[in-house]
Amino acid sequence: MFSIGELSRRTKVKVPTIRYYEEMGLLAEAERTSGNQRRYDKAGLERLSFIRHARDLGFSIEAILSLIELQDHPDRSCETATDIAVSQLSDVREKIKRLKLLEKELTRISKGCDGLGVSEDCYVLASLADHEHCENEH
Amino acid sequence: MFSIGELSRRTKVKVPTIRYYEEMGLLAEAERTSGNQRRYDKAGLERLSFIRHARDLGFSIEAILSLIELQDHPDRSCETATDIAVSQLSDVREKIKRLKLLEKELTRISKGCDGLGVSEDCYVLASLADHEHCENEH
DNA sequence: TCTTGAACCTCTAGTCACTAGAGATTGTAG
DNA sequence: CTACAATCTCTAGTGACTAGAGGTTCAAGA
Known part of the structure; x- marks a missing residue:
């Protein structure tokens, strides 16, 4: 104990x-x-x-x-447990997919900036303001 | 308006x-x-x-x-904005990494089950109970 | 002009999975 | 036996909303 x-x-x-x-x-x-x-x-x-x-x-x-x-309740079928695991797995796959799109866009965004000043039309802020810049949906 | x-x-x-x-x-x-x-x-x-x-x-x-x-305050450097984006990006990459490990394990777990009954030592439950089954750290 | 009803307002409380802190009590090592 | 770390319960806070109650306003049709 x-x-x-x-x-x-x-x-x-x-x-x-x-x-x-x-x-x-x-x-x-x-x-x-x-x-x-x-x-x-x-x-x-x-x-x-x-x-x-x-x-x-x-x-x-x-x-x-x-x-x-x-x-x-070990008398019940194991199917429910498998269902739960499978649904969890598809959740995880969906999240990975979304995150990869985000990664792509964030990479693009954070590369574009020269650090010279916001007034020089900072790429980070412009990218966030304007969805048109995106190469993919989200 | x-x-x-x-x-x-x-x-x-x-x-x-x-x-x-x-x-x-x-x-x-x-x-x-x-x-x-x-x-x-x-x-x-x-x-x-x-x-x-x-x-x-x-x-x-x-x-x-x-x-x-x-x-x-457009007079300030754009660096902060880039920093925020970069840190966001590394967050996203970390999440992707973790999720891929989970995907692997969940795939393994949900494949192992034959749906015959929990009493037959359901693989899902056993896998969750025993971390030793994992092929990777998490 | 009047009426209806959708859209709006504020406020409080609930969600998930914890985390933090107060103030009191208990367990244990020296 | 005494310190003091660990435990107890309870309430409230976190982030980013979401839901609902109960009341008011706007705009379109008669």
Whole structure:
């Protein structure tokens, strides 16, 4: 059994975030000492690692809740879990696509400027003001 | 002179968002009719287009405020504007890098599942629980 | 001129996923 | 036994909006 601080150290999840996850129902309510402090065991550590990993992968709290519910009802099909992962994947791909367009435009914008003064028609500001300069939609 | 709704239509920025931008100091306080409704002209339209474009590119409200301040003091060097754009660009590149790693892992995860049931050791859940499965850091 | 109803106004509260701080209590090392 | 770090609960703040309540104004048609 270890404290919330120890759990935090082991999982790299901040203490207030752990309490927040508990409040959100991602973590079961922890056991308490006689003095009301939370104590955790291996199971708690594993569940928090799961949550942390899923958050790192960009899953929302809500999606993680579904995943956890699934874990707690192993009779159900795994399809839902796959669906959640697949939808997450398409989200990620969409984001990559958008960001690449932005990268292209930002590269163009930040290259164009000679640093001589805004009055000399700064390319950065002009580019942002005028969408016509863009080579792609966004 | 046109109304906030018309401005919204032309810039594709929602009405409450326009009011929010005004409150945040991104837009100057609009002129008002005798009945207290906002009226805008070409200058307002251009500034809002600028803001919208910058937001689309992922610039924060704060960054946009700096950019606007720069526009209002054309005596200053353009370097700051370039700096802001360059830092935005490196943010974007960092995000792309991270997302590509996630894409890889999510692809691996969502391929592994046969949909036969969570009890059969669902690959999605197992992968999320155990970081060791990852082929890369994150 | 009057009426209708869409568009406008302000204000407060909610969203997501935390983060920060106050003020009180508990656990533990020396 | 004493310090003091760590914990507790609670409230409020973050960013960039979004939603809703309840009231007012504008503009077009009769």
